[in-house]
Amino acid sequence: MQSDIDLFSSLCQILTEKEFTLMVVSILVTNAILAPLLRFIYDPAQQYQSMRRCSIQHTKQDSELRVMACILNNESIPTIINILEASYASIESTVAIIALSLIELRGRARPLLVAHQPHDTLRSTSCNKTQIVNALRQYAQHNEGCASVYSFTSMSEYDTMHGDVCRISHEMEANILIMPFHKRWEIDGSVQVISRSIQTMNIRVLERAPCSVGILIDRGILSGFPSLLAGRIEYNVAVLFIGGADDAEALAYGTRMARHASVSVTVIRFLLFGEENSKDRKRDTDLIDEYRYFSAANHQFEMMDQIVRDGIEMSTSIRRLIDYFDLVIVGKEHPDSIMLLGHDQWSECKELGIIGDMLASKDFVTKASVLVVQQQRIRKRLIKHIVTPITNQRDQSVHNIPTEPGPRPSITISM
Incomplete structure (x- = not known):
């Protein structure tokens, strides 16, 4: 001085x-x-942009599904493992799990991104990650030959961690990236804010991610639901469908989950009374008919229509049905509709969209966890909504890891 x-x-x-x-x-x-x-x-975000369709909707049925899960704490492990298991790994359609442990650094410590080698994938970087290691090991053993696990650890400030998240999802060619919510439900039902920086991180990931993104509102601690890996249980999933590309992505993920022997999926489609002949409804009907056709022989996949006149009736219907399910999947954004009017005035978390924010509200009493899905954006636009999502082939070109990447928020260490 x-x-x-x-x-x-x-x-x-x-x-x-x-x-x-x-x-x-x-x-x-x-x-x-x-x-x-x-x-x-x-623009640093340009290095993560992809012109390839890296969403679940645009992935062939027999292609490998690549799911990246960001794990913030041990409490969220059971719900995440159930979602990963429900993603249905099989010989015909394998699943690659990219697990990223998020560790917040405080002070002036330099950020690190640790990439574990395959033979070291399940080894912990700290004693606090033992449960994560055990859960990944159990998942890999249960799906031996059908699933692969890649493990990373990001040690950084939450304000810059979105760079590591987007970089790994880009290099590992993930189809969907599951992020933690910034609030935590306690065993007594109370809600605690973990960190507002996590909310900022999620918003930045939604803006930059090269694939689809899901934000997980984890209420698993309230239901005490056992692990799907234990078998002999039924995992009930609901897909709320209003319309739009994000709901189409939620529908695609739910349809894949219905192929699992222990997962029952119900698609609840909300229809506005008096709009039978609208173009949007006809387009959505064509999309749903495609999934209904390919799942015709699957008794664990059901569809039901809910005709409502306004947002109040829709909200009442959701409250009446939601407790029958363990997981609810819903799209982040929807086309303008009378069903959504009024709900946006009470929105607290814009990153969840109108319906997702309603389901995450502490006033919305339920034990069901919620996954709010945003389909991959290409150049800040929604991917073109298509009618035949299952028959379209995934792009065959492989996007290699860049040899001269731009500035990175952390140092990468291989172990």
């Missing part, structure tokens, strides 16, 4: 008042011009 004061005094003696003023002004002007110019020329 004293040295800075001495330096300032020396400058004042060397420079005249006008010269010193000119120097300060020039520095301010340069910074004012350069900072916006650099932001305009170089």
